[in-house]
Amino acid sequence: MSHTPPFRLARGGRLINRAFQLAFRFDGRHLRGVQGDTLASALLASGQMLMGRSFKYHRPRGPLASGAEEPNALFGLGQGGRFEPNQRASTTALVAGMVLRSQNCWPSLDADVGAINNWLSPLFPAGFYYKTFIHPRPFWKHVFEPIIRRSAGLGRAPVDPDPDRYEQAYAFAEVVVVGGGIAGLTAARDAADKGGRVIVLEQNPVWGGRTPIDHDGGQAAIDALLADLRGRDNVTLRRNTMATGLYDHGYLLAREALADHDPNQGIPRQRLWRIRAGHVISATGALERPLSFACNDVPGVMLASAVRDFIVDYGVAPGQRIVVVTNNDDAYRTALTAQAAGLEVVAVIDARSQVKGDLPQAVRAAGIPVMTGKAIAKVKGGTHVEGVAICDQAGNGRVTATLDCDVVAMSGGWSPVVHLYSHCGGRLTWDEPEAMFRPDPTRPPLGTDGKSMVTVLGAANGDLRCAGDLERSEGATMPVWVMPQNAAYRLRAKMWLDFQNDVKVSDVELAAREGYASVEHAKRYTTLGMATDQGKVSNINGLAVLSNALNQPLEATGTTTFRPPYTPLTLGTIAAEAKGDTFQPLRKTPIHVWHVRNGASFEPVGHWRRPYSYPRAGEDRHSAVTREILAVRKSVGTLDASTLGKIIVKGPDSGRFLDMMYTNMMSTLPVGKCRYGLMCNENGFLMDDGVVARLSADTWLCHTTTGGADRIHGHMEDWLQCEWWDWQVYTANLTEQYAQIAVAGPKARELLQRLPGTIDLGQEALPFMTWAEGELAGIPARVYRISFSGELSYEIAVPAGRGLALWEQLHDLGRDLDITPYGTEAMHVMRAEKGFIMIGDETDGTVIPQDLGLHWAISKKKPDYIGKRAQARSFMKDGSRWQLVGLESLDGRVLPDGAYAVEPGVNANGQRKTQGRVTSSYHSPTLNRPIAMGLVRHGPARMGQELEFPMPSGEVMKARIVDPVFYDKEGTRLNG
Amino acid sequence: MAEALAHIARVTGLGMVSIRADLQRAGDAIAEAAGLAVPGMTRIVTDGSRRALGWMSPDELLLVLPAAERAEALATLTDALAGEHALVVDVSDARAVFDVTGRHADDVIRKLMPVDLDELPPDGLRRSRAAQTAAALWRIPGGFRLIGFRSTADYLRMILENAAFPRSQLAAR
Amino acid sequence: MLILTCPYCGVKAEETELSPGGEAHLKRIGPKGTAEEFEAYLFARKNIKGVHFERWRHAYGCNKWFLAARDTHTMQVYGTYKAQTAHATDEIVANARQARAEWVPDWPQASEAVVA
Known part of the structure; x- marks a missing residue:
């Protein structure tokens, strides 16, 4: 039996608009869908059931699900910088002009060479790599690893930069409801009644979850709730927004898709919401589980819910002859839906021996055969379902009948989506009657007040029948982990648990036999749940198989850890504006524009950009350094030293405070003088240095290194606030208030004296290591006679806004002196010629001043300073x-x-x-x-x-x- | 090209004076010298247009005024606090100031600062960060005034303009 | 990501607005300290699973250092208080004891208060 048209039903499809056709390309073929289609529904409607190949065995695969849990139908989507691998066909809306490529196949999806792995699959059991590629030892690095690396990975990484725009935004709400189904919308209404701000997040473009599909009157109930919520000022309804993770203290991240795969809209593609929630209501629903029967991965075997979603939502017929296989009543809805759509339902195969609920009765009444106590022994077909072999569920797989069909709609029961609840420490409990892990109300994730920060409602809480009055009564689910119960090995070796990573029942059993009893170990050994779908459909079935193999209850096995994100996030949303020119806040000095105009080659110093040198035509940055140094040594040069930290310390106790901060004595520094100081941490290690100037009786100005300003200011405030809070000292970080220009070289004084001003710059009035203030060139200035180059040198501090004017004036006046701007590298070389240390070069966080011969800068008189005790430790004095x-x-x-x-x-x-x-x-x-x-x-x-x-x-x-x-x-x- | 969410304008010509003192003891003297009442915790007091006095920390205020008035204000404040343990310094040149105004000015701020604007009172002053750099924020007619550091003025302008990208408003769609 | 209320300015700050400073209430050992005392001051940290007192600076705010009593396991915040405080307040102790009955403060005054 083959897949036959018509693929698009004549009627129906609540989410599509048939009037608008959308053209797209799939592996080079030109196809058409309609507005409202997902990639999966558009492909199915084009007769394309084969949508990918599995990762390990390259088995042909079709869509399994209709939502975020889809493991098979993943595509490379887009072109150039917009190419993205692993895009889920089930949740990606079709946009006109889309270009899709299938994955894990070569040369084509239909004729894939790698499918030979499938025939060799007995050779690739769990742990295959670990066991095989061990000997001989050198082979790993040179032979095995390169080959494995080449064939590993799901999809291809894009090569070009992503041209799309992404952003982030902060939001605050008393209650955030995750999930816009009937449980979430009802909870939102109740929360909104209390008056606080309520945000409702729904990952899909439409509200309502399963209710409109599964229940008569469902859409009306949802519409009524939405109308109510839309009328409230304190409610924000945000669809296309996936709550990706919940973190400490109610920090919830959510990704809003604004113009996904649709750059023509000209707006940001995605937005990452950084939400602080007072309380989170998780109404995230449940996911249907597959059943483990042989060849349950053949294209055409789908979740029962997916089959009815494709019919109801998109008017698509996944097939013409459908077999439903189930262990619960819910799947009977699929039989009714399919029949109502004009499709043939061959039979419902139910593993339960007693089936009497409303839904099965309705199915029987519709003339559909219901086979109880039965199971699927095996699915027939290669690239498409051709039929099923039926056996007793209680047996070992002896075939009692075969049925022709082109779709198998399976349901192994439902698992609550507990991801968000679990991300931040919420614990689960095993619900034996319903065969599922559900949130344990006694062990929820806790918030800042120590109280539960998440309430789980509806199907996410295990309340699978949460649509209130709309519900019909349903019979109990029977746990079925392997079908049939006593299936032989050859069948178990064809029962897929993890479809994306090709993990089968036999692999998990092998892991258990080999001693991987911990669920976390078994997961990594078999790779169960480690693919891009993170095991949304495979997890519980795998845990059950592992538990059975270990002969222990499921609760004892537990689950693996649920970690964010719920579905993959783009790196673009995580980076948002932090890329390109705004990757980091670049700090620029007031003279930066001059450096740019004059061809400076910049280097990063912390977040600052400083000129490394100023190459002229024909020079590289290193020959420029040589020229700059020679010019300074011969005549005069200028360095933009504005980045140096400048911290004011003022108050009656400033002297003794600085005596504690520095290894030197600063309290005795006379007003008008400068002193080079060393600062250590409590470990005794040198952390910063710089020149300290005493401005007045109670005020000092401390220079720090370029990278040290904020850190040293913080360090000072730490000691002032936390240790000596009774000392009267105020500090202020004035680094950015001033531009500072070093004028260095034998002609430095001559140049500066050409500026009109009120400051006597002569040797007598302003000797080495003194400072003076007044006006230079009409600008209020403070001049420090200090030198890091070893030359006659002045550093001039002026208000930042005047720095460029002063710099330009110096260069105008100094032309005949061959005045030369010099950069950080010339500064470094000149200080090294003089034997001056540089923080970060001579120090690395393990060097004490004594190591550097700086004993002269360490006071012997002071009873204490930060680092003194440490410098007396035995290893320091060694x-x-x-x-x-x-x-x-x-x-x-x-x-x-x-x-x-x-x-x-x-x-x-x-x-x-x-x-x-x-x-x-x-x-x-x-x-x-x-x-x-x-x-x-x-x-x-x-x-x-x-x-x-x-x-x-x-x-x-x-x-x-x-x-x-x-x-x-x-x-x-x-x-x- | 559609219109940006808000108008981003660099504000120049402002003087700023940082005042550190024991606000309990010296509050009255500061208020008199500054010509404005001392603001309460995390508030800012304005005289309508020319001057504003913001609460920066328990022992720090920021006086914002026309640049032409700062020298006099510095002198007046310094005199007023003579004999008091206090620090009065000019920080006018250390800052970059932007006004963000327009219909969706809120959205621009909400994209950059982890601040609950619904909780920011009309006279609130909030120190926080804008993306990766420190910034303080208060309301002005039609939007917000944001002050950051001079060295990152280009960065601030770029992230603000980026956040104001046309048709990127935060309202649910 | 944590939120802590700065006791100096009342701002409910998120972690990105704060910078951490390690264990609180360390007593500085100066030049007169013995090798053992100094080693303990520099390196010995309680590293507790449970009630923990720690230093934070409201770095993107009022710039003040403050102290927080936080549960390193449940992330519950028992309270924040000013750095110029010898020990956590009685209210914070009560909060912590309510969440962790087995926890007893390790400074004498509070133990007495709790016992009494």
């Missing part, structure tokens, strides 16, 4: 710590930054012993030779000794230990 030295390369080449100096012998791990490492290394343009600094064991006591640095190539570079100050040891230049 003479064998690595200490700062200069390193002179012996062959004229620059040592690689980070290279290790080795010593004879190996450590416990068989690695070469080390005795030091390079912390900074450059070619010095000033000296025209390589310079380096490093930390070396007993370094300062070993001047002149040679060290060996093995290179990754096997070559060994050598360097001599020297003084770290390479340039102007006497410091005459900076004294100008």
